[in-house]
Amino acid sequence: MAGEPQSDCLFCKIVSGEVPATIVRETETTVAFRDINPQAPTHVLVIPRVHYPDAASLAAGAPDVAADLLREAGEVAAQEKTDATGYRIVLNTGEGAGQTVFHTHAHVLGGRGLTWPPG
Incomplete structure (x- = not known):
């Protein structure tokens, strides 16, 4: 059930x-x-502390937590001192996009030049 911890979920x-x-x-x-x-x-x-398999289901089921996730991604960038030089927030959805753990997660990437498109 969405939102409930899953016993087989790494995150x-x-x-x-x-x-x-x-x-x-x-x-x-x-x-x-x-x-x-x-x-x-x-x-x-x-x-998020709650389990949703991807960003779209998190946004639909717990939009306040989705907002918290993005806000915290920005806080992480500031804490890691990549906010001034630039950083990327990536939310992969589905195997074809590279998602390997089906618990919503945002990658905060920075600290070097990041090319576009990413892949």
């Missing part, structure tokens, strides 16, 4: 503390942690 396990992560920020609604396979000098994932 739900990070939220619960069952799986360790290098957490850089936490709020009442979000958790931000370093990506284990960084694609840029700054690569932090921001996830």
